[in-house]
Amino acid sequence: MTLLLIYIALLATIWALTAWLSTRIRSRDGMAARKTVTFGDESAIRPSRVASVASVAVVFLIWAAFTGSSWTFIHAPADWQMRPIWLPPPENVWFRLLDIAANGYRNFTLWEHLSISIWRVFTGFFFGALIGIPLGFAMGLNSFLRGWFDPIVEFMRPVPPLALIPLVIIWYGIDEKAKIILLFLAALWIMAIAARSGVAGVKLSKVHAAYSLGASKWQLLRHVIMPNALPDIFTGARVAMGVCWGTVVAAELVAAEKGAGFTIMVASRFMQTDIVLMGIILIGVIGYSIDVAMRMLERWLVPWKGRG
Amino acid sequence: MRLRRLTATTAAALMLSGTAALAVDEITVAYFLEWPTPNQFAQAEELYDEALGVRVNWRAFETGVQMSAAMAGGAVQIAFSQGVPPFVVASSAGLDIELVGVAVTYDDNDNCVVHESEGITAENALELEGKRVAVPLGTAAHYGMLRQMEHFGVDTTTMSIVDLSPADGAAAISRGDVAMACGWGGGLRRMLDYGNVLLTGAEKRALGIRIFDVVSVESNFAAENPELVARFLRVTDDMNSRFATDREAMLPVIADAAGMDMDGTVATIDGFGFPLIEEQLGAEWMGGGLQEFIKTVADFFVAQGTIDSALDSYEGVVNISYMEAAADM
Numbered sequence: 001m002t003l004l005l006i007y008i009a010l011l012a013t014i015w016a017l018t019a020w021l022s023t024r025i026r027s028r029d030g031m032a033a034r035k036t037v038t039f040g041d042e043s044a045i046r047p048s049r050v051a052s053v054a055s056v057a058v059v060f061l062i063w064a065a066f067t068g069s070s071w072t073f074i075h076a077p078a079d080w081q082m083r084p085i086w087l088p089p090p091e092n093v094w095f096r097l098l099d100i101a102a103n104g105y106r107n108f109t110l111w112e113h114l115s116i117s118i119w120r121v122f123t124g125f126f127f128g129a130l131i132g133i134p135l136g137f138a139m140g141l142n143s144f145l146r147g148w149f150d151p152i153v154e155f156m157r158p159v160p161p162l163a164l165i166p167l168v169i170i171w172y173g174i175d176e177k178a179k180i181i182l183l184f185l186a187a188l189w190i191m192a193i194a195a196r197s198g199v200a201g202v203k204l205s206k207v208h209a210a211y212s213l214g215a216s217k218w219q220l221l222r223h224v225i226m227p228n229a230l231p232d233i234f235t236g237a238r239v240a241m242g243v244c245w246g247t248v249v250a251a252e253l254v255a256a257e258k259g260a261g262f263t264i265m266v267a268s269r270f271m272q273t274d275i276v277l278m279g280i281i282l283i284g285v286i287g288y289s290i291d292v293a294m295r296m297l298e299r300w301l302v303p304w305k306g307r308g
Numbered sequence: 309m310r311l312r313r314l315t316a317t318t319a320a321a322l323m324l325s326g327t328a329a330l331a332v333d334e335i336t337v338a339y340f341l342e343w344p345t346p347n348q349f350a351q352a353e354e355l356y357d358e359a360l361g362v363r364v365n366w367r368a369f370e371t372g373v374q375m376s377a378a379m380a381g382g383a384v385q386i387a388f389s390q391g392v393p394p395f396v397v398a399s400s401a402g403l404d405i406e407l408v409g410v411a412v413t414y415d416d417n418d419n420c421v422v423h424e425s426e427g428i429t430a431e432n433a434l435e436l437e438g439k440r441v442a443v444p445l446g447t448a449a450h451y452g453m454l455r456q457m458e459h460f461g462v463d464t465t466t467m468s469i470v471d472l473s474p475a476d477g478a479a480a481i482s483r484g485d486v487a488m489a490c491g492w493g494g495g496l497r498r499m500l501d502y503g504n505v506l507l508t509g510a511e512k513r514a515l516g517i518r519i520f521d522v523v524s525v526e527s528n529f530a531a532e533n534p535e536l537v538a539r540f541l542r543v544t545d546d547m548n549s550r551f552a553t554d555r556e557a558m559l560p561v562i563a564d565a566a567g568m569d570m571d572g573t574v575a576t577i578d579g580f581g582f583p584l585i586e587e588q589l590g591a592e593w594m595g596g597g598l599q600e601f602i603k604t605v606a607d608f609f610v611a612q613g614t615i616d617s618a619l620d621s622y623e624g625v626v627n628i629s630y631m632e633a634a635a636d637m
Binding site: 085105149173174255257265266269271 | 380400401442468470471472476480483485486530
């Protein structure tokens with residue numbers, strides 16, 4: 001409760017400070033600079049870099065202050081201090097990261113734990129896209145196939161992949177195959193629906209224009225439908241990647257011998273809160289990096305997005 | 309939005325401080341399902357509520373680790389039949405919990421099973437190196453497995469150890485996915501359909517591998533309400549001694565409370581031992597043997613690298629005063 005008040009106080013102070021500073025340095029450019037009122041105008045809102053950096057710094061500061069960290073000279077009063085078993089100070093997590101990076105955890109190095117998780121995500125996603133995209137195209141282009149697959153896709157889509165874990169273990173055992181199948185199922189429906197809505201989004205005028213210029217069905221698919229569906233497919237891919245990453249961490253809680261989720265699970269069994277926190281931070285960082293990479297890939301591969 | 313969150317947090321904080329300020333009029337006890345013990349007769353018939361004079365809520369848990377966390381968070385005051393490894397891990401990490409009694413011993417009800425196709429027995433146990441093993445990590449079964457492998461000289465770092473609950477471990481060994489699976493209770497009985505054990509319960513005991521569950525309490529609660537803890541142990545003991553004579557009448561109630569059928573209950577409970585108060589206060593248990601054994605487990609975990617450090621002595625986390633008080637009741 002007090003923590004929330006402190007947080008809001010810090011937010012307000014830094015906000016006021018940056019607002020005061022920015023009146024001195026006019027940094028807005030382009031259209032936004034010429035607008036007199038921007039409140040309620042979403043297009044004029046840019047994330048403030050200063051705010052982002054300060055936000056992360058504040059979280060760390062509060063974390064350090066309440067755990068008696070030696071990294072900060074600001075400390076909460078003694079009876080407010082968290083015990084390391086609940087929340088270890090940031091330096092413990094950092095030294096633990098260095099330790100595990102050097103010596104490994106439960107017979108595997110940190111890199112092996114992380115790379116197996118990443119490998120599972122990419123393999124599952126790859127097969128999901130490989131089947132899902134053609135499936136979505138088929139559903140977007142043919143009445144019979146749409147009718148045939150529609151109930152299956154719409155039924156399977158809202159089923160959380162985690163609910164399938166018990167079945168997957170019984171059917172496919174505990175090998176890599178089982179985990180990949182789970183991730184495949186997580187990605188498949190998302191990719192199928194993204195591809196279908198991509199096909200649905202192609203402007204009819206473009207299709208007619210291509211036909212009137214004498215395009216064959218294949219040429220239409222290759223040169224009109226595919227490029228115009230790509231932006232939607234990329235959006236689907238970003239969502240699917242996020243879901244897969246969340247699923248792999250949870251899938252590793254069951255029947256794993258290595259992986260990012262496994263690390264957290266086992267550490268919690270032995271009350272090693274610093275490893276749990278380290279795992280959570282690494283999972284967050286990797287998930288965020290995957291999303292950033294997908295956005296960059298999208299900008300590079302589909303420059304025509306939003307300009308159709 | 310921010311305002312709403314603020315009010316919600318305030319309300320939650322008020323509720324928390326409210327419960328803390330009230331005198332104890334109910335307690336929550338953590339227990340396991342499918343783990344039949346005579347005191348579940350008292351649980352079902354609400355004999356605890358009568359003897360303690362407060363409402364006793366029973367909350368089923370999945371693992372002993374979660375019991376520790378719930379006790380530390382103040383949601384649970386007493387954990388009945390927490391495994392030794394979770395207790396050792398939590399007390400070594402500095403959690404305020406105390407061991408006040410032994411709930412159940414089960415050397416024969418917690419073991420490792422090797423798949424029959426492997427043809428591995430105590431004679432050629434070294435062949436287990438490099439194989440895949442299913443173990444519920446951080447449990448008594450995990451400890452038992454590591455100690456057995458140590459006895460046979462098997463290097464466990466060569467094994468691929470998969471974290472599976474006993475039920476999932478049984479499924480894995482039935483599919484032949486793993487060479488060995490470890491567990492307890494119903495999962496262990498299903499595993500035995502597909503293979504053989506390396507050591508019997510008696511052989512493990514001879515090696516100093518003791519398997520038992522404890523009664524643990526949140527230290528502050530116990531210090532403030534010693535009477536309640538002692539009475540809890542008293543009722544438990546009454547049920548244990550009554551079970552020896554009145555077994556047939558109690559079994560159906562116990563089976564119901566444990567969520568099992570009669571056959572499973574009988575098979576499981578026959579593999580259990582329930583030491584009575586006099587025995588528990590003797591040298592083998594809380595007279596000193598228990599404290600020493602817990603220290604052995606903690607040191608073993610430190611040597612294995614699973615926990616960072618052990619306490620110098622575990623006499624401080626084993627509190628026999630409640631059991632002594634229960635003996636005089």
